[in-house]
Amino acid sequence: MNIQERDKIAVWHPFTQMKTAPLPIAIVKGEGAYFFDDKGKRYIDGIASWWVNIHGHSHPYLAKKISEQLITLEHAIFSGFTHEPAVQLAERLLKRLPGNQSKIFYSDNGSTAVEVALKMAFQYWSNKDIPKTKVIAFENAYHGDTFGGMSVGARNAFNMPFSKLLFDVITIPVPVKGKENVCLEAMKSTLLNNDISSFIFEPIVQGAGGMIMYQAEVLDQLIEQCRNKNVITIADEVMTGFGRTGKFFACDHLKHQPDIFCMSKGLTGGVMALGATSCSEFIYEAFLSDDKMKTFFHGHSYTANATACSAAIASMDLFDKPETFENIERIITEHKQFAETIRSHKALIEVRQSGTILAFEVKTQEKTHYLNSLAEYISEFFIELGIILRPLGNVIYILPPYCISNDDLQYVYKAVKEFLDDVNRE
Ligand SMILES: Cc1ncc(COP(=O)(O)O)c(C=O)c1O
CATH class of the missing domain: 3.40.640.10 (Type I PLP-dependent aspartate aminotransferase-like (Major domain))
Incomplete structure (x- = not known):
């Protein structure tokens, strides 16, 4: 049996309807802003693993x-x-x-x-x-x-x-x-x-x-x-x-x-x-x-x-090293530039930024925020592209580890834009 099958037998996950949830992705390695699953696929950790990760995964000094x-x-x-x-x-x-x-x-x-x-x-x-x-x-x-x-x-x-x-x-x-x-x-x-x-x-x-x-x-x-x-x-x-x-x-x-x-x-x-x-x-x-x-x-x-x-x-x-806040400033600047290009997108209600947190509130027919059905679709869309962005209902947000590169940020922004274009076409 692989990890997912063994997981299904023995484990109960947080915030998860175990009857209908797809099998969880088995992460076998973390490095910098990336995770790798048991099939070798790489993911950018766009939400710092529930907002905890700061300097990157498996950091050698830590x-x-x-x-x-x-x-x-x-x-x-x-x-x-x-x-x-x-x-x-x-x-x-x-x-x-x-x-x-x-x-x-x-x-x-x-x-x-x-x-x-x-x-x-x-x-x-x-x-x-x-x-x-x-x-x-x-x-x-x-x-x-x-x-x-x-x-x-x-x-x-x-x-x-x-x-x-x-x-x-x-x-x-x-x-x-x-x-x-x-x-x-x-x-x-x-x-x-x-x-x-x-x-x-x-x-x-x-x-x-x-x-x-x-x-x-x-x-x-x-x-x-x-x-x-x-x-x-x-x-x-x-x-x-x-x-x-x-x-x-x-x-x-x-x-x-x-x-x-x-x-x-x-x-x-x-x-x-x-x-x-x-x-x-x-x-x-x-x-x-x-x-x-x-x-x-x-x-x-x-x-x-x-x-x-x-x-x-x-x-x-x-x-205490200058690099950490230099990285924070760099992410803030990148976020700001992307926010300006996307602000008037037709699929959006609002773009919000506070420091390294960039959030996109997506238009939706449903009133419920937390259990919005868009959430699952959003997660799957980004997972397919090798990006972990677990939305809060209809709110997509990027909250990355500070070691994320500009190239990876640009890749995530491009995916967000593609997602919004997709939603807008429907
Ligand atoms: C503002 C705030 N307070 C408290 C908590 C609870 O923290 P924990 O999940 O570690 O219990 C969270 C978790 O998301 C949070 O965002």
């Missing part, structure tokens, strides 16, 4: 650093113990984060980084004996698949079976172009309630919601409003962090900095599972007490896994 760590200390319990990779990574993240961030709390993926942030915010108020339990979130948000993450995310087909089990959240409109004032007003009236604990948001780009983009200036005003009302602000940088929007963090586009940051995905260069939640000193201090009940009782077996931390440190080393 591999070397990780293997050195593996034979020194692979993992250790992190309650009552510590190690160099966890401490060094925290120090280096704090150097990159805005000055108001003072501590790093580790977990092991994006959803848990969010879960930790929400629990920190809830318990902050509980420790102070102030009854603030409500959360504000944007409509159309995605913050992960755990119950806390689903609760603060948009209610849709993906979490419908659990809808009655999710906690109540106050949603405000996303401040996309033309909706800025509606959003600011909604925030203002919501903040008249005295029981708001926190406001969580994906800064300037909502990823899973369809690469919806909005301006940093409005977010600045929203954060300022929250600050004036003592509401904790949480930036979910799980997707936007590590250069995606053109700056190290999306919040680097802001003047006002949030109180908590959630990080994962690109944190390890896309090599290993790791989550990190940073917070401001005032939050940390609310947990310092002689009363044991004020402790932050949260942790995971693999919290601060030493090997994952070493991968993240190695990725930070590569970020």
Whole structure:
């Protein structure tokens, strides 16, 4: 039996209707921006493997650093113990984060980084004996698949079976172009309630919601409003962090900095599972007490896994080299040029760009965004051409590893144009 047949017998895949889904492609090798399948076909990884990959697949420097760590200390319990990779990574993240961030709390993926942030915010108020339990979130948000993450995310087909089990959240409109004032007003009236604990948001780009983009200036005003009302602000940088929007963090586009940051995905260069939640000193201090009940009782077996931390440190080393941001700038310029040539295409509703993320919203008859039938057709079209572009419903987007070459970008753009021409002819 080949890998796919064995997979069919033993494995259950994420976000996949196992009854009807075609057999998965068996990847046997990764190199730079490419994957190779078991039949030797090459694919350009146009979406950085669910937005995680930064410097390219099977990067020799990351591999070397990780293997050195593996034979020194692979993992250790992190309650009552510590190690160099966890401490060094925290120090280096704090150097990159805005000055108001003072501590790093580790977990092991994006959803848990969010879960930790929400629990920190809830318990902050509980420790102070102030009854603030409500959360504000944007409509159309995605913050992960755990119950806390689903609760603060948009209610849709993906979490419908659990809808009655999710906690109540106050949603405000996303401040996309033309909706800025509606959003600011909604925030203002919501903040008249005295029981708001926190406001969580994906800064300037909502990823899973369809690469919806909005301006940093409005977010600045929203954060300022929250600050004036003592509401904790949480930036979910799980997707936007590590250069995606053109700056190290999306919040680097802001003047006002949030109180908590959630990080994962690109944190390890896309090599290993790791989550990190940073917070401001005032939050940390609310947990310092002689009363044991004020402790932050949260942790995971693999919290601060030493090997994952070493991968993240190695990725930070590569970020310190000028090439990484030169590549980011190069991708931004290429994207901009292509966006201009395609903007008025008849098959498109809109082209959006934020840094290295370029999104194309395709016209469609169907109202549903997530389960849009166009999605499967789009995936197949690009796979045929050796490109992995897994759309979000009718939104095609390119979010590449930063090592992708200009030739490969041009090949992907050409394929996008062909796809749009095809759709337009139908
Ligand atoms: C903004 C945001 N937050 C949280 C998550 C959840 O991360 P993970 O899939 O690692 O649990 C995602 C994943 O796509 C995300 O985009």
